[in-house]
Structure formats: structure tokens, C-alpha cells
Amino acid sequence: MEKEESENYTLAEAIKEAQRCLHCKVPGCKKGCPISNDIPDWIAELSKANFGNAMSIINAKSNLPAVCSRVCGHERQCEGSCVLAKKGEAIRIGKLEKFVSDFDSEAGWRHEAIPEKSRGRVAVIGxxxxxxxxxxxxxxxxxxxxxxxxxxxxxxxxxxxIPEYRLPKEVVRREINKIERLGVTFHLSTTAGKDFTVDDLFAQGFDAIFMGTGTGVPKRLDIPGIDHPGVRQAIRFLRRVGLYESGSMSRDEVMVAEGDKVAVIGCGNTAIDAARTALRMGASEVSIIYHRDIDKMAALRAEYDEAVREGVKFLWNSSVTNIVGGEGQRLKSVTVTSEDNSFEMPLDRLILAVGSVPASRIVSTTKGIEVDAKGYVLTRDYPYGMTTRKGVFAGGDVTNHPATVVHAMHDAKLVAEGIAKYIDAVKLMQSIQ
Ligand SMILES: Cc1cc2nc3c(=O)[nH]c(=O)nc-3n(C[C@H](O)[C@H](O)[C@H](O)COP(=O)(O)OP(=O)(O)OC[C@H]3O[C@@H](n4cnc5c(N)ncnc54)[C@H](O)[C@@H]3O)c2cc1C
Structure with a gap:
């Protein structure tokens, strides 16, 4: 199992870093955080070594602090908006949040009692x-x-x-256990639109249904040779590596072998994860081919820097225009074309990371849920997040606007308010009829 690569503060370092916070009257860090995390408040508690209080303040806004501390784009959000960022000395908010949430789970503290469940029933898909x-x-x-x-x-x-070296699965499990301890029930290995439908859920007595089903269908490109088995989708490759690392898949089912030459098309987080993961799987050369310039890449700068440091090569303003298959699962080469140049790149594997769109399993088995031309679910502002089908809500990547963990969380927080208002209103109407 691959180890997490980012380091953690010691207790003394964390307190020292927290003590640098200026506690601004109008905190830029809080404004920069999509879920308005009360950052200066919990940092103040941390600076006095009140770890439990710091955690309680974070919990009030975030269900996934240990995750956000590891995968959020802090440079573009809280840390980028810190008043000290101008001097290049922004408080390391992500690293402090990681310290608090890891410290808290290691201590095994319980902050919340299980609330009584009397306001209604909600089914969450995804x-x-x-x-x-x-x-x-x-x-x-x-x-x-x-x-x-x-x-x-x-x-x-x-x-x-997201690969293990950036986000250990143990951390994800810990966060999910916290949510389970609030009394949430999980039904795993069960697919909406196949094992049951939205109508079945209503028939079971749920008052509202939430679709948080993401964008599981990867986009493809129309390039000659694209159907060769040496071309694979990044999200499928990363999934396989994850399954291999957890012991559920054999090494030869992971499509990159020792010594392979690999190229990845795209330059978002998924592309960089695929490239860095290919290196960890023993690829001898890994290139990222991107049709635009570096300032247009969607990936975080920190992720790009790490990829460069590890030896990933970047070809900007370049496209793959032809794929030549080799024997079996391997390719022979691809043609890489830029404005003033075209050359043959010898290659074993080509990985596509050019975005993904929602699957249609639910909307094709449920009447009344409208989607846009690309398959993203349409929702309204009041009650926030309700689809065109009454009582069915949607949020996160399946509705398109957010494309990061914290934006999906922000959107879902608003939808949670919408669902609560909707159920309360329906129950009030029922009680006076
Ligand atoms: C490789 C990769 C790296 C990324 N790196 C980062 C990063 O570093 N930082 C960052 O902020 N964001 C990152 N992102 C983006 C981020 O992960 C997403 O924006 C976020 O996960 C969206 O959350 P979601 O809950 O909407 O959807 P998802 O996380 O996609 O979850 C959808 C869930 O719904 C389930 N599901 C789908 N259909 C059904 C069905 N019919 N029945 C039952 N269950 C169903 C799926 O199995 C899945 O568990 C990355 C994305 C990828 C692919």
C-alpha cells in the first residue's frame, strides 16, 4: 500500500503556526473558503492548544475536514486570500486543518450525540x-x-x-465513520436505475430523494486509432490502481507495466493524478499532452510542480492527431501535432483525461427529471436544488457548477437547506389538511 506523501506538523509546530494568525476583523481566509469555514476561530483555539474546541468549530461547517485539508486548492482559496499571502507568508491553513482533524481522530474523541430523527426520511443516491x-x-x-x-x-x-499518496483511503473511511455515527444508514453495492428506481424509494416512504451521482462517464476524443486497447480512460486506470493497492485486483490488470512509455491527454487534476500514478506503477517515461498553454491548465499549481519534480514531461499547445496500435494491448506510437511541428512519439499506453459527464441510469428510469444537452441534471433555486420532479433534488458534480470537492460540498449544503425547507413545508401542509 502506498504511503501518503505530504508531511504533518508536530504539536509544537502546529501551535507555533497557529500563533502567527493575525485574526483579521474581516478574515479573507473565511471569504476564500467556499463553505465559509470559521478559520480564524478554530485557529485561535488551536493556538491555545484547545484541540477539541478547534475540531468542534470545524465540524460545524465541514463534514470532511481531513479530506479538504489534503485535496482543496488552498493556494486559490483560504491561503490565497490570507492577508499574509501578499508577503508570501500565508498561514498554512490546509496543513493546520490536517493536524487538527488527524489529532482528533487519533485521540478518538466524540463531539456529537446522535440526534433524534423525527423530521422526515431522506434517501441519498451516491x-x-x-x-x-x-x-x-x-x-x-x-x-x-x-x-x-x-x-x-x-x-x-x-x-x-484520488490516489492513495494524496488521500489515504483510511482518512476517507474515518470521515465516513463519523457520518455513520450520526445515525446515517449505508446501503452499498446497490445501483439506482438498476436495482431500484426513484419511484421505489418514494413507495418506501422517503419524503425526499437526493441525487449526488457525480459524472461517471468519461468523455472520449475522435482520433484515428482511439479504439485500440492501449488507449484507456484515466478514471478507470486510477480506479484499477486503487483496487490493486487494496488487494482486490491483480497487478497485471493495472494497465501500466514496468518500463512502459505513457502519455496522458488533458491537464486537470485527473490528468496529473494519472501521470504521477503511472510513474508509481513503474512507467519509464510519462508525458502530459495538452492542447492549450500552461496558464489555462485546470490542475492546481502545486500538483503541477510535484509532477515536474517527479519527471513528468509537459507538451503544451499540442494534440494527438493519430494513434498507431502495436501488438496486443500495447500501442506503437502517436502523432503529436502543434502549430509549427508534428512528430511521432513512441508509446505503449495513452490515457485520456478530458473530462466526464453524468450517467443516465436514473433519469432514464424516472419520469420527470430533466437534464441539459450534456446530461447534467437541471435544478431550481427554490427550494434550492429541486429537479423538475417534485421531491427529487440534485447537487454536486451531477449538476455541473462545482467540479471540486469543496464546491460539491458547498452546493450540497445549500441543497440540504432546500430539502429541509421542502419537507417541513410538505409536512405542515399535511398537518393542516
Ligand atoms: C482523479 C480525480 C482527482 C481529483 N482531484 C481533486 C482534488 O485534488 N481536489 C478537488 O477538490 N477535487 C478533485 N477532483 C474532483 C472531485 O473529486 C469531484 O468534484 C467530487 O468528488 C464531486 O463530488 P460528487 O459527490 O458530486 O460526485 P462523486 O465523487 O463522483 O460521487 C458520486 C457517487 O455516486 C455514485 N453513483 C453514481 N451513480 C449511481 C447510481 N445510479 N446508484 C448509486 N450510486 C451511484 C458513485 O459511485 C459515486 O460514489 C478530482 C476528480 C478526479 C476524478
Whole structure:
């Protein structure tokens, strides 16, 4: 099993770093955080070594602090908005949040009692950051929440996408256990649209249903040779590596072998994860081919820097225009074309990381849920997150706007408010009829 690579503070270092916080009257860090985490408040508690208080303040806004501390783009959000960032001395908020949440779970403290579930029943389809946020927020507010997840383990992309070296699965499990302790029930290996439908859930007495089903269908490119088995999708490759690392898949089922030459098309987080993971699987050369310039890449700068440091090569303003298959599962080469150049690159494997769109399993088996031309579920602002089908809500990546963990969480927090208002209103109407 691969170890996490980012380091953690010692207790003394964490307190020292927390003591640097200026406690600004109008904290930029809080504004920079999509879920408005009360950062200066918990940092103040941490600076006095009140770890439990610090954790309680974080828990009030975030269901996944140990995850966010590891995968959020702090440089673009809280740390980038810290007043000390101008001098290049921003408080290391992500690292402090990691310290507090790890310290707390190692200590095994319990901060929350299980709330009474008397306000209504909510079914959540999908257990990624959006589904987990809905479950945590609504169960704290007295709703009985059940999660339906098609994979064998909960977590969505946190479990089956982001690699172990950036986000250990043990950390994800810890966060999910906290949500389970709030009284949330998980039904795993059960697929909406196949094993049951949205109508079945209503028939079982759920008052509202939330779709947090993400974007599980990878996009493909129309390049000659694209159907050769040497071309694979990044999200499928990362999933396989994850299964191999957890002992559920053999090494030869992971598509990159020792010494392979690998190229990845795309330059978002998924592309960089695929490239760095290919190196860890023993690839001898890994290149990222991107049709735009470095300032247009979606990946975080810190992730890019790490990839460069590890030896990933970047070809900017370049596209793959032809794929030549070799024997069996291997390729022979690809043609790489830029504005003023075209050359043959010898290659064993080509990995596509050019985005993904929602699957249609639920909307094709349920009447009344409208989607846009790309398959993203349409929702309204009041009650926030309700689809065109009454009582069915959606949020996170499946509705398109967010494309990061914390944006999916932010969206889901608003939908949780929408669901609570909707159920309360329906029950009030029923009580006066
Ligand atoms: C490789 C990779 C790396 C990334 N790195 C980062 C990063 O570093 N930082 C960051 O902020 N963001 C990152 N992202 C983006 C981030 O992970 C997503 O924005 C986020 O996970 C979206 O959350 P979600 O809950 O909407 O969907 P998902 O996490 O996709 O979860 C959807 C869940 O729904 C389940 N599901 C789908 N259909 C059904 C069905 N019919 N029945 C039952 N269950 C179903 C799926 O199995 C899944 O568990 C990364 C994404 C990828 C792919």
C-alpha cells in the first residue's frame, strides 16, 4: 500500500503556526473558503492548544475536514486570500486543518450525540462529497438519512479516484465513520436505475430523494486509432490502481507495466493524478499532452510542480492527431501535432483525461427529471436544488457548477437547506389538511 506523501506538523509546530494568525476583523481566509469555514476561530483555539474546541468549530461547517485539508486548492482559496499571502507568508491553513482533524481522530474523541430523527426520511443516491455532506447536515438536523451507493465502498471519487499518496483511503473511511455515527444508514453495492428506481424509494416512504451521482462517464476524443486497447480512460486506470493497492485486483490488470512509455491527454487534476500514478506503477517515461498553454491548465499549481519534480514531461499547445496500435494491448506510437511541428512519439499506453459527464441510469428510469444537452441534471433555486420532479433534488458534480470537492460540498449544503425547507413545508401542509 502506498504511503501518503505530504508531511504533518508536530504539536509544537502546529501551535507555533497557529500563533502567527493575525485574526483579521474581516478574515479573507473565511471569504476564500467556499463553505465559509470559521478559520480564524478554530485557529485561535488551536493556538491555545484547545484541540477539541478547534475540531468542534470545524465540524460545524465541514463534514470532511481531513479530506479538504489534503485535496482543496488552498493556494486559490483560504491561503490565497490570507492577508499574509501578499508577503508570501500565508498561514498554512490546509496543513493546520490536517493536524487538527488527524489529532482528533487519533485521540478518538466524540463531539456529537446522535440526534433524534423525527423530521422526515431522506434517501441519498451516491456517497461522494455531495452525498456525504447532505447526509451529515440533514442527519444533524433530525432527518433520518439512508445512502444508496453502487460501489462496494462509500466515498465516490475520494475512494475510487484520488490516489492513495494524496488521500489515504483510511482518512476517507474515518470521515465516513463519523457520518455513520450520526445515525446515517449505508446501503452499498446497490445501483439506482438498476436495482431500484426513484419511484421505489418514494413507495418506501422517503419524503425526499437526493441525487449526488457525480459524472461517471468519461468523455472520449475522435482520433484515428482511439479504439485500440492501449488507449484507456484515466478514471478507470486510477480506479484499477486503487483496487490493486487494496488487494482486490491483480497487478497485471493495472494497465501500466514496468518500463512502459505513457502519455496522458488533458491537464486537470485527473490528468496529473494519472501521470504521477503511472510513474508509481513503474512507467519509464510519462508525458502530459495538452492542447492549450500552461496558464489555462485546470490542475492546481502545486500538483503541477510535484509532477515536474517527479519527471513528468509537459507538451503544451499540442494534440494527438493519430494513434498507431502495436501488438496486443500495447500501442506503437502517436502523432503529436502543434502549430509549427508534428512528430511521432513512441508509446505503449495513452490515457485520456478530458473530462466526464453524468450517467443516465436514473433519469432514464424516472419520469420527470430533466437534464441539459450534456446530461447534467437541471435544478431550481427554490427550494434550492429541486429537479423538475417534485421531491427529487440534485447537487454536486451531477449538476455541473462545482467540479471540486469543496464546491460539491458547498452546493450540497445549500441543497440540504432546500430539502429541509421542502419537507417541513410538505409536512405542515399535511398537518393542516
Ligand atoms: C482523479 C480525480 C482527482 C481529483 N482531484 C481533486 C482534488 O485534488 N481536489 C478537488 O477538490 N477535487 C478533485 N477532483 C474532483 C472531485 O473529486 C469531484 O468534484 C467530487 O468528488 C464531486 O463530488 P460528487 O459527490 O458530486 O460526485 P462523486 O465523487 O463522483 O460521487 C458520486 C457517487 O455516486 C455514485 N453513483 C453514481 N451513480 C449511481 C447510481 N445510479 N446508484 C448509486 N450510486 C451511484 C458513485 O459511485 C459515486 O460514489 C478530482 C476528480 C478526479 C476524478
Amino acid at each position: 456517497s461522494g462529497p455531495a452525498g456525504l455532506t447532505i447526509a451529515g447536515d440533514l442527519s444533524r438536523q433530525g432527518f433520518a438519512v439512508e445512502i444508496f451507493e453502487m460501489e462496494a465502498e462509500a466515498g465516490g471519487v475520494l475512494k475510487y479516484g
